[in-house]
Amino acid sequence: MPDSLAAFRGTTRQELADLAREHLKHDLQESDRDALNSAASKLATHTTLGSLVGIGLGMYLALRIRRMRMDMFNAFRVAEKPTHVQFASGRQEPVPDLSPLLRPTTMGDIAMFGLFSAGGLFVGGETGLITGVYSARRTIGRDPESKARIERAFAKLRAEILRRQADRLDGGKSVTEKVAEIF
Template sequence: MSSDSLALFRKSMGNELGALAEQHYQHDLQTSDRDALKSAASRVSMHTTIGSVVGFSLGLYLSYRLRANRTAMFNAFRTSEKPVAVQFAGGRTENLPDLTPMLKPSTFGDIATYTLFGLGGLFVGGETGLLTGGLSAQSAIKKDPESKRRIETAFRKFRAETLRLEADQLEKGQKTLGL
């Protein structure tokens, strides 16, 4: 599993693409456009971080509640009266095994519960934060139509140059198609 699987850890595009993006960032945009992009990026980052923390916390809380309920159910099962033998119509009696030790909550189960719920909450919270941050950043950029137009033009130029670079790498055989 890559660190890019979690929204909290997605940071860069690689050195070559980062330098290309920085070049377009400096030459194709005005200072106000760069400030708007920085503000939008910080919004996305803040939403993603908050979403990840809230999701992780909620996951741990839910795993705590699940463990408490499992323990309460086990204690209720342990203290209840259970049959110890079965008598058949022919008079034969069979003893029933005691299942109580097999139903007892284990340390391994607790660790698995906390881990899975915590990571699941981190993933769901981070992705939700990334989504809300993206929407918030988009609305911030759309406030100024002229700035939005310049940013879109710069992005189109960057994307075209990125595709040319990728095509060159494919022709030279430096990059695989992922087949």
């Protein structure tokens, strides 16, 4: 149960970061580390710029829609509207004025700007992430030898992480010791 929530897991983020740093230090050359840092910085830049552009576009669209809503409300307000409805029996009923109910409100504007900004942040951030991954991949793939070393180092890192997780699950015992406990 305690391992089901990320906050309670035994392997900390710092532990994994230290392990990755050690593998980067020993398994890669300086040019490989520079290529990885450049790729990471490109990814972060694309994601940040995409998020900012997305928020800006969301705000712009919200402003345009707000202006259209106000124009529609003003056109509806000045248009000639019926004041009474006459039934076949000759009875007349007054038609209520709906103008105050259709007026755009401040809370509606706040909600619209918030939702459009959040949507723009999501779309822009994801688009930036996609373009950033593509750019980072091209950066790493420029030198085939460096790419092969980076892939090997990553495979070694994954294997080390899996070994540590398996050791933690086994309690540090070997397979033969666990089998001996059962029988």
